[in-house]
Amino acid sequence: xxxxxxxxxxxxxxxxxxxxxxxxxxxxxxxxxxxxxxxxxxxxxxxxxxxxxxxxxxxxxxxxxxxxxxxxxxxxxxx
Numbered sequence: 001x002x003x004x005x006x007x008x009x010x011x012x013x014x015x016x017x018x019x020x021x022x023x024x025x026x027x028x029x030x031x032x033x034x035x036x037x038x039x040x041x042x043x044x045x046x047x048x049x050x051x052x053x054x055x056x057x058x059x060x061x062x063x064x065x066x067x068x069x070x071x072x073x074x075x076x077x078x079x
Contacts (some may be wrong), residue, residue, distance in 0.1 A: 001048040006066040008039035016063050026052050
């Protein structure tokens with residue numbers, strides 16, 4: 001299962017990606033699908049097992065998050 005994080009700005013998603021990758025966590029930035037309405041139009045995708053690690057990194061670095069979703073059968077379910 002995949003977890004996606006949305007952000008209020010492009011700056012935030014880029015900072016998130018850099019910090020998550022620096023922690024050796026696999027992550028990809030992708031466009032946000034139209035079913036999710038969020039700030040900058042980009043999301044950070046990580047494996048579900050890394051959710052708490054990514055949340056800690058984002059909190060420690062004061063990177064704002066708009067939303068967190070799990071992806072199940074192509075559906076985006078908010079946490």
